[in-house]
Amino acid sequence: MKAREFTAKGVKRARKFLDQVREDPGSGLTPPRDLLEGREYTRAFRGELTVERRRQPFASRREIGEYLAPRLKPLGPQIADRTSLWSWLGLFHFENTVRIVDGAMRLSPLDETFVIDPLDNQTLRGQHRHYLRAAWQLYEVHGNNAAFLLNQPPTARGGIADAVFRSHRTFNSVGVVPLILGLYTADGRLKRGFNDRPGGLRHLFRVLEQLERTYDVYGMSAHCIVRILPPEFQPWANGASAPATSPKAPRQEEQPKKPASARSIHQPDSGQPRSNRRAGGGPPPRPQEPHSEPARSVSKDPKLEQWEADARRKGHGAMRYKGFRATVSVNATTGALQGRVMGPAGWWIGRVEAQDAVEFTQAFRRHVNEYLASGRS
Known part of the structure; x- marks a missing residue:
């Protein structure tokens, strides 16, 4: 079926459902159909995302990552911030994720493991604990560097x-x-x-x-x-x-x-960033960032040139633009500048790679502007 996402009323109803399960863990309650599909609680998700019921529970975080990664890839990294979708997915796959002990469902006291409420700062700050979202991000961001966690059950x-x-x-x-x-x-x-x-x-x-x-x-x-x-x-x-x-x-x-x-x-x-020199000294100076200069004017900026020299000497650096931040590493094999772009609240929105600081700056700013233009800020 095509994925849906919760409305504000749907999020409240979903949290109430979790409370009901905690009160009677042996009842075998499952999310009611009207909560997952009814217009009162959900709306159609505008992106192209199809999900299906699973007969077996997710055995590990890796299994969740392998299931979600190809489905979410066309939607771009900004999908990580779509809390209404993740909350709906959490309830849609509730039976595939919830921990069963001696026939009873054992839920965490934290709602954000299944449902993220954008109006509740506690669940919003804890969205990295959402079982599906966390498994997908571990799989996408860290890959086999996080194999120990990926091979654990999603609730571990x-x-x-x-x-x-x-x-x-x-x-x-x-x-x-x-x-x-x-x-x-x-x-x-x-x-x-x-x-x-x-x-x-x-x-x-x-x-x-x-x-x-x-x-x-x-x-x-x-x-x-x-x-x-x-x-x-x-x-x-x-x-x-x-x-x-x-x-x-x-x-x-x-x-x-x-x-x-x-x-x-x-x-x-292979291809992961690695410095071939000892890291030392403080963080590189932050370059001044003009709003929309063409590549030619940026390339003549001596502060940007100094930033690249410092980043290559230390093996790492950081860059900011419109409240967003790119953390940079230098690939010891190719010499490329590799960066992860983070939003103002610390969420991950994508990667950037370039051969020099000029290309990196342009790609970083373009990535941020596209993200802002998508309306997900």
């Missing part, structure tokens, strides 16, 4: 998952997520003592907070971040800390039987 939490889903900034970081998984997982398993030992996960977040005073750590690649970490983290990076051990089962679901190995931060996917 605890340990590494809690660290990644703790905030939208962590979840959307091009470097921090693969850094966490590269340091503390091996062969699809958690390393022993990953949380509390020196150089462990808790230690990492304290150090990132300190490094953020000097570096744009949430915009850097994992390879750049690991080079500026204190010595306590080197054994973890080299895989020579404690031997890997089977992880405790996530608090909500068991681990899949044959998870794919999480890719080490020293073995990036």
Whole structure:
């Protein structure tokens, strides 16, 4: 069937449905048809998106990503911000996603795992926890660098998952997520003592907070971040800390039987950005950004030339335009400038790649202007 999206009234009714399930988890309640298709609660989604009922539940986040990625690709990255659609999808696939324990449905107390209410700041800030949306973004943004999480059930939490889903900034970081998984997982398993030992996960977040005073750590690649970490983290990076051990089962679901190995931060996917020099010094100076200059005038801007020189020296940089931000890495193999474009509230809207700062600036601004023109701002 063609996808629909909730109206404001539909979002309220959907949240009421979740409360009903929590009150009577053994009732076997499913979203009523009028909630999913009725004109009182939904409207037709204008994009070309077709969905179908599934007989089997989603076994993992990877399965969700493989299901959604080809369907959402024609709609562009801005679809990540379409909360009314994600809420409808969450209820449409409720039976394929909800956790069942001893015949009873066990829901998170957080509505945003299924329904995102744009009028409720709490659910809006937590939209990165939406089961379908989170799985799709992990699959699209991080790929096999997030294999450990992708191979878990969509409702799994605890340990590494809690660290990644703790905030939208962590979840959307091009470097921090693969850094966490590269340091503390091996062969699809958690390393022993990953949380509390020196150089462990808790230690990492304290150090990132300190490094953020000097570096744009949430915009850097994992390879750049690991080079500026204190010595306590080197054994973890080299895989020579404690031997890997089977992880405790996530608090909500068991681990899949044959998870794919999480890719080490020293073995990036081909084409992933990687600096070939030690990252150092503060973030590059922000270039002045004229509104709509032709490429010829931009190319003569000495500040832009200096920005590119600094970005190539450090292996990373950042650029802003109309409230949007591009975090930049330098591909050590091709020398290309690769960037992720983030919206004013921190959501991811796409990627940009170019051979020099002039092309990158033009592509970045064009990407932002197209996004704004689409009416999704």
